[in-house]
Amino acid sequence: MESIQPTIPQNNPAAIVEELRTEIDDAIRRVLYSGRYILGEEVEAFEEEWANWCGVEHAIGCASGTDGLELILRALDLPAGARVLAPSHTAVATIAAIVRAGCRPFLADVDEASFTLSPDSAVRCLEAATAEGDPIQALIAVHLYGQPCDLDMIQDLCNARGIPLIEDGSQAHGARWRGKRVGGFGVAAAFSLYPTKNLGALGDAGVVTTNDSRMTKRMKQLRQYGWQLPAISEEPGINSRLDPMQAAILRVKLSHLEEQNSRRQTVAKSYIKQLMTQDKVILPQDGTNLAGSVFHQFVVKLPERKRDAVRTQLKDLGIGTMVHYPQAAHQMPAYRNKPWVGLDPAGLSITEKLLPQILSLPMGPHLKIHEAKRVSECLTNTLIDLKT
Structure with a gap:
């Protein structure tokens, strides 16, 4: 069994x-x-x-x-x-x-x-x-x-x-x-x-x-x-x-924050190692190589038409995920089309492109490496199952 x-x-x-x-x-x-x-x-x-x-x-x-x-x-x-x-x-x-x-x-x-x-x-x-x-x-x-x-x-x-x-x-x-x-x-x-x-x-x-x-x-x-x-x-x-x-x-x-941040970085390295060969998963990047992330979240980008299906299948496999964030501020009723809210005159095309793609994988100092590997394996298998 x-x-x-x-x-x-x-x-x-x-x-x-x-x-x-x-x-x-x-x-x-x-x-x-x-x-x-x-x-x-x-x-x-x-x-x-x-x-x-x-x-x-x-x-x-x-x-x-x-x-x-x-x-x-x-x-x-x-x-x-x-x-x-x-x-x-x-x-x-x-x-x-x-x-x-x-x-x-x-x-x-x-x-x-x-x-x-x-x-x-x-x-x-x-x-x-x-x-x-x-x-x-x-x-x-x-x-x-x-x-x-x-x-x-x-x-x-x-x-x-x-x-x-x-x-x-x-x-x-x-x-x-x-x-x-x-x-x-x-x-x-x-x-x-x-x-x-x-x-x-x-x-x-x-x-x-x-x-x-x-x-x-x-x-x-x-x-x-x-x-x-x-x-x-x-x-x-x-x-x-x-x-x-x-x-x-x-x-x-x-008094424990430095060590816990280090554990987050170790989890992130595990994700990167396990997922770097997956061409349908775009990993978080530092475009300048000058930043030291503490990985509050580990956010990947997936094919937008598959993101929600991936979330559902991962949930069925016992893997929790979140979307940070489902809407940007300029899309929310409180701020959308308000005359007192200014916007980039060229538009917010990158933001709007990212929103249906982003997915936050499990992250935190509590996460064990074998758990991160399981998340990576489940994500990889889910993408194969969905034929992305």
Whole structure:
């Protein structure tokens, strides 16, 4: 009788919690009996440790990565309705933060190899907005799937036009560009600490990094109702504090992040080795050879008319997959055909080409090499069965 293979989920944050259970339990007890449940020493310790890990001067804990982007945009004092450039192919939280900050998104295309912001598209957007007399006033570079953007090109673009560069590192905790960890290349960077991230809390959480002392002070004020003195608002702010309980858990997980990222990279190497001869599977690529991905996701491209059938068959075989993302921001009802949303004048053809092709295979530090091999074998056999 044929044995039933265990299911391989696309991600499994609970496995990491189980692996670190003793340390996490100790951290929870420490906070539980501390009597301090809002901000305080635990949050400050995490902020210092994360800043040091990223190689920056300051970190500001907040309630989510979305809030982090909003705090950055508000701290920049951009004029009301300022245009902010971002890729349309991103977690929609990036775009939601722009709107929440009172700004207007201008959506660019992505690079076909890396899935990150296309510098050529960014140039077209910047030039088009300037020609309209309504120039772009900030740029958000999203390091997608663990892969850094082409920061050389994007920094040059921002410097040439005198606009601030903001990094969205929510999927790139520990990723490197030219050997340097992301988070310190622009005026500030926002990181989501959602449970499935490379560094994930046990609930919503976020953190901002910056080398700017003034922005740090301002964002700490904005995250807590605009207070400078307790209960006295100097300006309208929000409630976006990082909980001490989450900070304590994150400190535990941060101490293991480098090793866990290395395990992700080992899984990615296994996938590449097993799938590199499959001409119907296009593997993730770094078009510059300068980026160090931490493989938040391992995203392949498949023949678009077969992608959904492949997903279904893999599910039947016990292999979990996801699509990151089924729609780009410019296709979503909230932003589609809205006069206040700018678009690359040449269109977003690469983004629209990628969406029906992309598939996220199982990925995470919990994944064993024999499981990655099984995923590769099932994908290969499925493509043969479907006669792609």
